[in-house]
Amino acid sequence: GGGGAESLDYEVVENYAYREEQAQRGAIYVAYTVAVKWFFALLIGVGTGLAAVFINLAVENFAGWKFAATFSLIQHSYFVGFLVYTLINLALVLSSVFIVTQFAPAAAGSGIPEIKGYLNGIDTHGILLFRTLIGKIFGSIGSVGGGLALGKEGPLVHTGACIASLFGQGGSTKYHLSLRWLQVFKSDRDRRDLVTCGCAAGVAAAFRAPVGGVLFALEEVTSWWRSQLMWRVFFTSAVVAVVVRTAMRWCSSGKCGHFGSGGFIIWDISGGQDDYSFEELFPMAIIGIIGGLLGALFNQLTFLITYWRRKYLHKRGSKVKIIEACLISLLTSAISFGLPLLRKCSPCPEMEANSDMKCPRPPGMYGNYVNFYCHKEKEYNDLATIFFNTQDDAIRNLFSAKTFHEYTAKSLLTFLAMFYTLAVVTFGTAVPAGQFVPGIMIGSTYGRLVGMFVVKHYKKLNVEEGTYALLGAASFLGGSMRMTVSLCVIMVEITNNLQLLPLIMLVLLISKAVGDAFNHGLYEEQARLRGIPLLESRPKYHMRNMTAKEACRKQKVVYFPRVVKVEDLVSILRCNKHNGFPVIDHSRNGEALVLGLILRSYLLVLLQSKKDFQHGALPCDLGGRSIPIRHNFSEFVKPVSSKGLSIEDIHLSPDDLEMYIDLAPFLNPSPYIVPEDTSLSKAYNLFRQLGLRHILVVPRPSRVTGMITRKDLLLKE
Amino acid sequence: GGGGAESLDYEVVENYAYREEQAQRGAIYVAYTVAVKWFFALLIGVGTGLAAVFINLAVENFAGWKFAATFSLIQHSYFVGFLVYTLINLALVLSSVFIVTQFAPAAAGSGIPEIKGYLNGIDTHGILLFRTLIGKIFGSIGSVGGGLALGKEGPLVHTGACIASLFGQGGSTKYHLSLRWLQVFKSDRDRRDLVTCGCAAGVAAAFRAPVGGVLFALEEVTSWWRSQLMWRVFFTSAVVAVVVRTAMRWCSSGKCGHFGSGGFIIWDISGGQDDYSFEELFPMAIIGIIGGLLGALFNQLTFLITYWRRKYLHKRGSKVKIIEACLISLLTSAISFGLPLLRKCSPCPEMEANSDMKCPRPPGMYGNYVNFYCHKEKEYNDLATIFFNTQDDAIRNLFSAKTFHEYTAKSLLTFLAMFYTLAVVTFGTAVPAGQFVPGIMIGSTYGRLVGMFVVKHYKKLNVEEGTYALLGAASFLGGSMRMTVSLCVIMVEITNNLQLLPLIMLVLLISKAVGDAFNHGLYEEQARLRGIPLLESRPKYHMRNMTAKEACRKQKVVYFPRVVKVEDLVSILRCNKHNGFPVIDHSRNGEALVLGLILRSYLLVLLQSKKDFQHGALPCDLGGRSIPIRHNFSEFVKPVSSKGLSIEDIHLSPDDLEMYIDLAPFLNPSPYIVPEDTSLSKAYNLFRQLGLRHILVVPRPSRVTGMITRKDLLLKE
Ligand SMILES: Nc1ncnc2c1ncn2[C@@H]1O[C@H](COP(=O)(O)OP(=O)(O)OP(=O)(O)O)[C@@H](O)[C@H]1O
Ligand SMILES: Nc1ncnc2c1ncn2[C@@H]1O[C@H](COP(=O)(O)OP(=O)(O)OP(=O)(O)O)[C@@H](O)[C@H]1O
Ligand SMILES: [Mg+2]
Ligand SMILES: [Mg+2]
The missing domain is CATH 1.10.3080.10 (Clc chloride channel)
Structure with a gap:
C-alpha cells in the first residue's frame, strides 16, 4: 500500500534548535500558547457552526424552491414539471462536480477516511487545504441540493477539520490570509489536536449533537487521546451548539427563506412509543x-x-467524472419522479x-x-x-x-x-x-x-x-x-x-x-x-512470534556520519526514498556511537538554505554553545497538506557540493529504540501508541546504567 | 509517596513459558477466550445491576419505613418521634461501621480513588476482594439508609469493579467459590479490562445512565483505552440498563415495599423550562x-x-472509628430533625x-x-x-x-x-x-x-x-x-x-x-x-530538560547473572525492595549482554517451588527445547489484591542454598529500553502510555541494525 501517502511527524524532535527555543520560553509564552489553544477551539466552533448553517441554509433554499416550483408546474403538466425538476438537479450537480474536478479534487467523497488517516499519522495530499474547504462547502451544497442519494454530514466533518487546520497554521499562506501572531502551532502534533476538535465540531454541527460529536471524534477518528484534549473538544462542541442554536432562532422568524421550517436534522419523535415489551x-x-x-x-x-x-473510469480525466455525475443525476431524477x-x-x-x-x-x-x-x-x-x-x-x-x-x-x-x-x-x-x-x-x-x-x-x-x-x-x-x-x-x-x-x-x-x-x-x-495505511490499535496475532529484526527483513540501513559531505548527502538522498536516517559518529579510537535520527525533510531544508555549510570536516562544538543559531525551529516544519520540498527542487553549485555539513544540531538525539530480538508485537505497541514514524532496531545492550520506575517519575518541582 | 502500594504488571512477560503456552494455543482456544470475555461482560452487567437493585431496595425500604414510623409518631409526640428516628439512624450507621471496621476495612469511603489507581497501575491492598464487595454492599445500605450526608453511587462503582475482578479470577479462591473453566484471565492486563467494564456498569447502575457509565469509565478512571474495549464496556452498560429496568418493572406493582415509588434516581424535569434567553x-x-x-x-x-x-484519629484502632461514626450519626439526626x-x-x-x-x-x-x-x-x-x-x-x-x-x-x-x-x-x-x-x-x-x-x-x-x-x-x-x-x-x-x-x-x-x-x-x-501515586497523562514541564539517566540519580543497578546461586539470590532479595532486576550474561570471552528483566514475584515463585534448582552452574539450552516445562504460566500470576509472596515466607534448607538456578526461561526477554540521554519527558510518555512498570536505561547503542516504519508494520498474513 502506501501510494503517495506520507507519514506525519508527531514525535517532538528534541534537537538543539528546539532546546534553544524551549529555553527562551518564559511563563508568559506558555500562558499565551494555552490561551491561543482555547481561542482556536472557540474559533473552530464558531467557524464550523457558521459553515454548517450556511450549507444548510443554501441546501434548504435550493431544494425548497425546486420542489415548490415543480409542485406548482405539475398542476398543469407533469412533463414540464419533470423537465424543470431534472434540469435544476442537473445544474446543481454539475456545479458541484465542476467545482470539485476543476478546483478542489481532494473535496470529493466524504473525507472521513482521509481525516481518520491524518489522525492515525498519514498525510493525504491536499486534504486540509483552503481550496479543499471551499470546494467542500460549495460542492456539497450542489450535490445535496441536487437531490443525489448522499448527505452533507460527512463533508461537514471534513469542513470542520479543514477549518481547524487552517487555524492551526495561522491562515492560508498561499492566499496571503495568514496572521503571524497566530502561528504558534508549529508541529504536526499540535495540529492533530486541532483537527480532532474540528472533527467533533463537524459532527456537532451536522447533527446538532454536541456530545455525539465528542464521542465520534473519540471513537471513530482519533488514534491517540488524552483527557485534557477531551475537555477542549467538548468546549468546541458546546460552542457549535450555541452558534447553531442562535442561527436557528434568528431564522425561525422567516428571515432565511425555506430554511427554518425544515432546517437542521432534528427528528423529534416525542409523542411516539416510549415503552416496549x-x-x-x-x-x-x-x-x-x-x-x-x-x-x-x-x-x-x-x-x-x-x-x-x-x-x-477516473483515470481518464475529469471529463469522464463530470459525465458520470450528470448521468447519475439524470437517473436519480428519473427514478424519484417516475x-x-x-x-x-x-x-x-x-x-x-x-x-x-x-x-x-x-x-x-x-x-x-x-x-x-x-x-x-x-x-x-x-x-x-x-x-x-x-x-x-x-x-x-x-x-x-x-x-x-x-x-x-x-x-x-x-x-x-x-x-x-x-x-x-x-x-x-x-x-x-x-x-x-x-x-x-x-x-x-x-x-x-x-x-x-x-x-x-x-x-x-x-x-x-x-x-x-x-x-x-x-x-x-x-x-x-x-x-x-x-x-x-x-x-x-x-x-x-x-x-x-x-x-x-x-x-x-x-x-x-x-x-x-x-x-x-x-x-x-x-x-x-485509497492507499491510506491505517494502523489498527492492536498488533496482529502472528506478530507475537516475530522479532523486530525480522520485520526489517534484510534491509541495509542507510545512515550518515555526523559531518557529511554535501555531495554524498545529495547522492544518498537521490538514490533512496527513506524519510529518516540514523546518524552514526565514529570517534577517533574507532568506536561507533548512534547520535540520533535525522529526517529527510530537515536535510532538504538544510540543503536549500545553505546557511550551515562549512568548509572543514570537523564537527562544531555543541556543549560550548559556540554554534550560532542560524535556524528558527519553525523553518523545519513541513507545511500542512503539501508534499514539502523534494530533492529535485534543490539546486547546488559544484562549489556547494564540496562543502560539509554538521548534522548534530539538527538531528533528533533520542529516537525510540528496541533491541533486535524484541517481539514485533511490542514494537508495534510502541509505534502505534506513541504515534511514531521511525523506530531504530539496535543490538542488545551490554550494560544497564539505570532503572526507571514509577517512583522516579513522580518527582515534584 | 508509595506507602504500601505496589505497581501492577500490565506488561506481557514474553518468556519461555509464555511462548510455549502461545504455541500450544489453537484457534479454538482463542475463540473460547473471546467468548468468555463477552460472557463476563454479560455477567458483570447482570451482577452489578442486581447489586444496585438490591442496595436501592434495601435503602428505600429502611428509609421509607423510618420516615413513616417517625411521621406517625410525631402526631402524638415530637420527642418520641425524634428518639425513634435517631435510634433507627444510629442502628443503621452502627451496623455499617461495624461491618466495615471488623470485616472489610477496604470498603470504607467511595473506592473511586483506589479504582482509579488500580487502572493507572497501582494495586491497593484488599481493594478488590470478595469480602470488600460484601462489606461495600451491606455497609452502604447502612450508611445511606441511616441518613448520613453521603451517597451510594461511588460505592456502586467500587462494587461493580469488585464483581468484575472476581469474575476475572474465576471466583474467590479464598472462599472456594472458584471455577476452573473460567480461569482464563491470568494477567493483570486482562483484569484491567474487566475492571473498566465493572466501573462503567457501576455508574450505569447507580444513575441508570448507560452512556454516562461508558464515558465515566473513559474520562475519569481509565488511563489506557482501546476502542475495542469501548464496545465491550458499552455492552455491559446496556445489560445493566436492561436488568435495572426489568427489576423496576417488577417492583412497580408494589411487590418491593417502599421501593418503586421513590426508587432509583431519575429526576424527571420534563414540564419545566425548555428554553432560555x-x-x-x-x-x-x-x-x-x-x-x-x-x-x-x-x-x-x-x-x-x-x-x-x-x-x-484512625490510628487508634477501630473503636475510635465506630464512636466517630456514631457521633456523626447523632449529629446528623439532631440537625435534620431539630x-x-x-x-x-x-x-x-x-x-x-x-x-x-x-x-x-x-x-x-x-x-x-x-x-x-x-x-x-x-x-x-x-x-x-x-x-x-x-x-x-x-x-x-x-x-x-x-x-x-x-x-x-x-x-x-x-x-x-x-x-x-x-x-x-x-x-x-x-x-x-x-x-x-x-x-x-x-x-x-x-x-x-x-x-x-x-x-x-x-x-x-x-x-x-x-x-x-x-x-x-x-x-x-x-x-x-x-x-x-x-x-x-x-x-x-x-x-x-x-x-x-x-x-x-x-x-x-x-x-x-x-x-x-x-x-x-x-x-x-x-x-x-492515600499514597496512591497516580501518573498524570502528560509529563511535567521541567522533565523536558532532564535526561533519563538523571531521573535514576546515582542508583547502583542491582542485577543478576543468568545462572545464579540460590544463596546469593536470597540475600540480594532480602537486602533491597526492588521489584525488577536486569539479568546480565557474561559470555566466555568476557562480553556482557543484557538478557532481560526478571520480576521479584517470579523469583519468589521459583524459590518456593524449588522445581528449577540445579546442581551445576551451567545454563540449560533454550534453543534446543531441551528443558522440560516445569511451570504453568499461570503459576507466576500474582493473585488479585493480595500482597503475594514475600521473601520471609520462603524457607530453604542449607542444601537448597547451595544449588543454582537458571533464570533465562523465566525472564522478560524484551523489556523496553531508553538510551541514557533520552529526555525524561520521552521516557515518561513511554512509561505512561504503554502502562509499564520498569524501563531499563542503557548506554547509547553503537550500531543500528534496522529501521521500523509504518510499512514494516503493515505485513499481511
Ligand atoms: N534509513 C533507512 N535505511 C534502510 N532502510 C530504511 C531506512 N528508512 C526506512 N527504511 C525502510 O524502507 C522502507 C520504506 O521506508 P520509508 O522511509 O518510505 O517509510 P514508510 O513506511 O513509507 O513511511 P513514511 O515514508 O511515510 O515515513 C521500510 O521498509 C523501512 O524499514
Ligand atoms: N534493580 C534495581 N537496581 C537499582 N535500583 C532499582 C532497581 N529497581 C528499582 N530501582 C530503583 O529503586 C527505587 C524504588 O524501586 P521499586 O522497585 O520499589 O519501584 P517503585 O517505583 O516503588 O514501583 P513498584 O515497587 O510499585 O514496582 C526507584 O527509584 C528505582 O529506580
Ligand atoms: Mg515512504
Ligand atoms: Mg516499591
Missing part, C-alpha cells in the same frame, strides 16, 4: 440482523464499485380531530401524505411521500408517529431497493458525499417495514412504526460504519429521546457483530482502497 | 463560578479533614386545578410541601421538605418545576450551610460513602437560590427555579470532581432532558476552570492522600 425484542433483533447484513453488503458493493471506478407516477394513490385515512396533520398535505407545506399524480381529492401517493421529497423530510415522514398504515409494504420495498441501488451507484462520484443520511433513509425504510408487521401481528401492543424506523436507521449505520457509543448518542440527540437508548444499544450491538463477521467498517474499507 | 446566561455563569469555588473548597476541606483523621422544628411554617400556595401536587402533602406520600411541626391546617415547613427527607426525594423537590417560591432564601441558606458542613465532616468516616448525591444536594440548593433571584428580577421570562437547581448541581460536581463530558451526559440521563445540554456544558466548563485554579479534583486529592 419483551415480545418486541425479537423483531428488534431481526432489525439488527438485517442492518448488519445490508450494511456489510453496502460496504462490499461500494468497495467494489469504487475500486472499479478508480481503476477504469416511480411515484407508476404507483396507485391510496385513499386518505380518517384524521383525528386534534391532529395537526392534514391529508393530503396542503401545497407548499412539509409533512406526510403527499398528493402526487392522484386523481381523486382525498388521496395521497405513499411512494412520493418518501421519494419525491428532500431526504430530511422523507426521514421525518418515516419516523413519524401516529401514522399507522401510511405506507404499503410494496412502496417501502420498492423504495428500499431503488434507493439502496442509487446510494451504491452514487458512492464514489466526484462530488462531496456523506453516507449518514442515505444510511438513515435505507435503515428507516426496512425498519418501518418490520414495524408494520409488528403492528399487524402483536395487535394489542402500543407499537409505533416510527420507532421501528428509528431502530432500523441505527441498525443500518451500525452495520455499515460499525460505530457504537457515538452512533448511539447521535441517534439519541437527533431524535431528542432518551427512552429508546437501551433499544438502540441492543440493535447496534447486533448489527455491528453481524457486520463484523463479513468485513471492516465503511471508512476502513475506503481508507484501504 | 441570553439574559439568563449571566446568572448561569454565576452558578458556574459559585460551583467552582465551593467545589474547590470542598476538596480542600475534605483533604485536610481526612489528613487529620488518618494522622490522629432545625426544621425551629423554622416557622409557611402558608400553602394556591394550587392549580390540574396539578397533582397537594399542599400539605398527604401523610405517607412523597413530594413537596411537607407538613412538619405546623400548627395550622394549610401550612408546610419548607426546611423539612428538603432536610427531613431522603436525599433522593429532597433533590426531586429541589428540581421540581411549577413550585415557585416554595422555599425561602433563609431556609435554603441554612440548609446549604448545614448540609455542606455535614458532608465535609462525614467524609472520611469509616463507612462506604459516595459524594455524588451530597454534591447534587449542595449544588441544587444554591442553584435554586440563584433561580429565586432570577425569577424575582427578570420577571417576564419563562424561568423555572428547578432548572437552576439542576445547573447548580452540575456546577458543584464539576467544581469538585472536575469531570466534563461524562458528568454532562450523566446529568442529562438522570434528568431525562436533552434540551438543557448546552447550558449544562457551559456551567461545567466554568466551574471546572474555576476549580482547577485552586486544586486538583476530589479523586486525585484523595488518591494523593
Whole structure:
C-alpha cells in the first residue's frame, strides 16, 4: 500500500534548535500558547457552526424552491414539471462536480477516511487545504441540493477539520490570509489536536449533537487521546451548539427563506412509543440482523464499485467524472419522479380531530401524505411521500408517529431497493458525499417495514412504526460504519429521546457483530482502497512470534556520519526514498556511537538554505554553545497538506557540493529504540501508541546504567 | 509517596513459558477466550445491576419505613418521634461501621480513588476482594439508609469493579467459590479490562445512565483505552440498563415495599423550562463560578479533614472509628430533625386545578410541601421538605418545576450551610460513602437560590427555579470532581432532558476552570492522600530538560547473572525492595549482554517451588527445547489484591542454598529500553502510555541494525 501517502511527524524532535527555543520560553509564552489553544477551539466552533448553517441554509433554499416550483408546474403538466425538476438537479450537480474536478479534487467523497488517516499519522495530499474547504462547502451544497442519494454530514466533518487546520497554521499562506501572531502551532502534533476538535465540531454541527460529536471524534477518528484534549473538544462542541442554536432562532422568524421550517436534522419523535415489551425484542433483533447484513453488503458493493471506478473510469480525466455525475443525476431524477407516477394513490385515512396533520398535505407545506399524480381529492401517493421529497423530510415522514398504515409494504420495498441501488451507484462520484443520511433513509425504510408487521401481528401492543424506523436507521449505520457509543448518542440527540437508548444499544450491538463477521467498517474499507495505511490499535496475532529484526527483513540501513559531505548527502538522498536516517559518529579510537535520527525533510531544508555549510570536516562544538543559531525551529516544519520540498527542487553549485555539513544540531538525539530480538508485537505497541514514524532496531545492550520506575517519575518541582 | 502500594504488571512477560503456552494455543482456544470475555461482560452487567437493585431496595425500604414510623409518631409526640428516628439512624450507621471496621476495612469511603489507581497501575491492598464487595454492599445500605450526608453511587462503582475482578479470577479462591473453566484471565492486563467494564456498569447502575457509565469509565478512571474495549464496556452498560429496568418493572406493582415509588434516581424535569434567553446566561455563569469555588473548597476541606483523621484519629484502632461514626450519626439526626422544628411554617400556595401536587402533602406520600411541626391546617415547613427527607426525594423537590417560591432564601441558606458542613465532616468516616448525591444536594440548593433571584428580577421570562437547581448541581460536581463530558451526559440521563445540554456544558466548563485554579479534583486529592501515586497523562514541564539517566540519580543497578546461586539470590532479595532486576550474561570471552528483566514475584515463585534448582552452574539450552516445562504460566500470576509472596515466607534448607538456578526461561526477554540521554519527558510518555512498570536505561547503542516504519508494520498474513 502506501501510494503517495506520507507519514506525519508527531514525535517532538528534541534537537538543539528546539532546546534553544524551549529555553527562551518564559511563563508568559506558555500562558499565551494555552490561551491561543482555547481561542482556536472557540474559533473552530464558531467557524464550523457558521459553515454548517450556511450549507444548510443554501441546501434548504435550493431544494425548497425546486420542489415548490415543480409542485406548482405539475398542476398543469407533469412533463414540464419533470423537465424543470431534472434540469435544476442537473445544474446543481454539475456545479458541484465542476467545482470539485476543476478546483478542489481532494473535496470529493466524504473525507472521513482521509481525516481518520491524518489522525492515525498519514498525510493525504491536499486534504486540509483552503481550496479543499471551499470546494467542500460549495460542492456539497450542489450535490445535496441536487437531490443525489448522499448527505452533507460527512463533508461537514471534513469542513470542520479543514477549518481547524487552517487555524492551526495561522491562515492560508498561499492566499496571503495568514496572521503571524497566530502561528504558534508549529508541529504536526499540535495540529492533530486541532483537527480532532474540528472533527467533533463537524459532527456537532451536522447533527446538532454536541456530545455525539465528542464521542465520534473519540471513537471513530482519533488514534491517540488524552483527557485534557477531551475537555477542549467538548468546549468546541458546546460552542457549535450555541452558534447553531442562535442561527436557528434568528431564522425561525422567516428571515432565511425555506430554511427554518425544515432546517437542521432534528427528528423529534416525542409523542411516539416510549415503552416496549419483551415480545418486541425479537423483531428488534431481526432489525439488527438485517442492518448488519445490508450494511456489510453496502460496504462490499461500494468497495467494489469504487475500486472499479478508480481503476477504469477516473483515470481518464475529469471529463469522464463530470459525465458520470450528470448521468447519475439524470437517473436519480428519473427514478424519484417516475416511480411515484407508476404507483396507485391510496385513499386518505380518517384524521383525528386534534391532529395537526392534514391529508393530503396542503401545497407548499412539509409533512406526510403527499398528493402526487392522484386523481381523486382525498388521496395521497405513499411512494412520493418518501421519494419525491428532500431526504430530511422523507426521514421525518418515516419516523413519524401516529401514522399507522401510511405506507404499503410494496412502496417501502420498492423504495428500499431503488434507493439502496442509487446510494451504491452514487458512492464514489466526484462530488462531496456523506453516507449518514442515505444510511438513515435505507435503515428507516426496512425498519418501518418490520414495524408494520409488528403492528399487524402483536395487535394489542402500543407499537409505533416510527420507532421501528428509528431502530432500523441505527441498525443500518451500525452495520455499515460499525460505530457504537457515538452512533448511539447521535441517534439519541437527533431524535431528542432518551427512552429508546437501551433499544438502540441492543440493535447496534447486533448489527455491528453481524457486520463484523463479513468485513471492516465503511471508512476502513475506503481508507484501504485509497492507499491510506491505517494502523489498527492492536498488533496482529502472528506478530507475537516475530522479532523486530525480522520485520526489517534484510534491509541495509542507510545512515550518515555526523559531518557529511554535501555531495554524498545529495547522492544518498537521490538514490533512496527513506524519510529518516540514523546518524552514526565514529570517534577517533574507532568506536561507533548512534547520535540520533535525522529526517529527510530537515536535510532538504538544510540543503536549500545553505546557511550551515562549512568548509572543514570537523564537527562544531555543541556543549560550548559556540554554534550560532542560524535556524528558527519553525523553518523545519513541513507545511500542512503539501508534499514539502523534494530533492529535485534543490539546486547546488559544484562549489556547494564540496562543502560539509554538521548534522548534530539538527538531528533528533533520542529516537525510540528496541533491541533486535524484541517481539514485533511490542514494537508495534510502541509505534502505534506513541504515534511514531521511525523506530531504530539496535543490538542488545551490554550494560544497564539505570532503572526507571514509577517512583522516579513522580518527582515534584 | 508509595506507602504500601505496589505497581501492577500490565506488561506481557514474553518468556519461555509464555511462548510455549502461545504455541500450544489453537484457534479454538482463542475463540473460547473471546467468548468468555463477552460472557463476563454479560455477567458483570447482570451482577452489578442486581447489586444496585438490591442496595436501592434495601435503602428505600429502611428509609421509607423510618420516615413513616417517625411521621406517625410525631402526631402524638415530637420527642418520641425524634428518639425513634435517631435510634433507627444510629442502628443503621452502627451496623455499617461495624461491618466495615471488623470485616472489610477496604470498603470504607467511595473506592473511586483506589479504582482509579488500580487502572493507572497501582494495586491497593484488599481493594478488590470478595469480602470488600460484601462489606461495600451491606455497609452502604447502612450508611445511606441511616441518613448520613453521603451517597451510594461511588460505592456502586467500587462494587461493580469488585464483581468484575472476581469474575476475572474465576471466583474467590479464598472462599472456594472458584471455577476452573473460567480461569482464563491470568494477567493483570486482562483484569484491567474487566475492571473498566465493572466501573462503567457501576455508574450505569447507580444513575441508570448507560452512556454516562461508558464515558465515566473513559474520562475519569481509565488511563489506557482501546476502542475495542469501548464496545465491550458499552455492552455491559446496556445489560445493566436492561436488568435495572426489568427489576423496576417488577417492583412497580408494589411487590418491593417502599421501593418503586421513590426508587432509583431519575429526576424527571420534563414540564419545566425548555428554553432560555441570553439574559439568563449571566446568572448561569454565576452558578458556574459559585460551583467552582465551593467545589474547590470542598476538596480542600475534605483533604485536610481526612489528613487529620488518618494522622490522629484512625490510628487508634477501630473503636475510635465506630464512636466517630456514631457521633456523626447523632449529629446528623439532631440537625435534620431539630432545625426544621425551629423554622416557622409557611402558608400553602394556591394550587392549580390540574396539578397533582397537594399542599400539605398527604401523610405517607412523597413530594413537596411537607407538613412538619405546623400548627395550622394549610401550612408546610419548607426546611423539612428538603432536610427531613431522603436525599433522593429532597433533590426531586429541589428540581421540581411549577413550585415557585416554595422555599425561602433563609431556609435554603441554612440548609446549604448545614448540609455542606455535614458532608465535609462525614467524609472520611469509616463507612462506604459516595459524594455524588451530597454534591447534587449542595449544588441544587444554591442553584435554586440563584433561580429565586432570577425569577424575582427578570420577571417576564419563562424561568423555572428547578432548572437552576439542576445547573447548580452540575456546577458543584464539576467544581469538585472536575469531570466534563461524562458528568454532562450523566446529568442529562438522570434528568431525562436533552434540551438543557448546552447550558449544562457551559456551567461545567466554568466551574471546572474555576476549580482547577485552586486544586486538583476530589479523586486525585484523595488518591494523593492515600499514597496512591497516580501518573498524570502528560509529563511535567521541567522533565523536558532532564535526561533519563538523571531521573535514576546515582542508583547502583542491582542485577543478576543468568545462572545464579540460590544463596546469593536470597540475600540480594532480602537486602533491597526492588521489584525488577536486569539479568546480565557474561559470555566466555568476557562480553556482557543484557538478557532481560526478571520480576521479584517470579523469583519468589521459583524459590518456593524449588522445581528449577540445579546442581551445576551451567545454563540449560533454550534453543534446543531441551528443558522440560516445569511451570504453568499461570503459576507466576500474582493473585488479585493480595500482597503475594514475600521473601520471609520462603524457607530453604542449607542444601537448597547451595544449588543454582537458571533464570533465562523465566525472564522478560524484551523489556523496553531508553538510551541514557533520552529526555525524561520521552521516557515518561513511554512509561505512561504503554502502562509499564520498569524501563531499563542503557548506554547509547553503537550500531543500528534496522529501521521500523509504518510499512514494516503493515505485513499481511
Ligand atoms: N534509513 C533507512 N535505511 C534502510 N532502510 C530504511 C531506512 N528508512 C526506512 N527504511 C525502510 O524502507 C522502507 C520504506 O521506508 P520509508 O522511509 O518510505 O517509510 P514508510 O513506511 O513509507 O513511511 P513514511 O515514508 O511515510 O515515513 C521500510 O521498509 C523501512 O524499514
Ligand atoms: N534493580 C534495581 N537496581 C537499582 N535500583 C532499582 C532497581 N529497581 C528499582 N530501582 C530503583 O529503586 C527505587 C524504588 O524501586 P521499586 O522497585 O520499589 O519501584 P517503585 O517505583 O516503588 O514501583 P513498584 O515497587 O510499585 O514496582 C526507584 O527509584 C528505582 O529506580
Ligand atoms: Mg515512504
Ligand atoms: Mg516499591
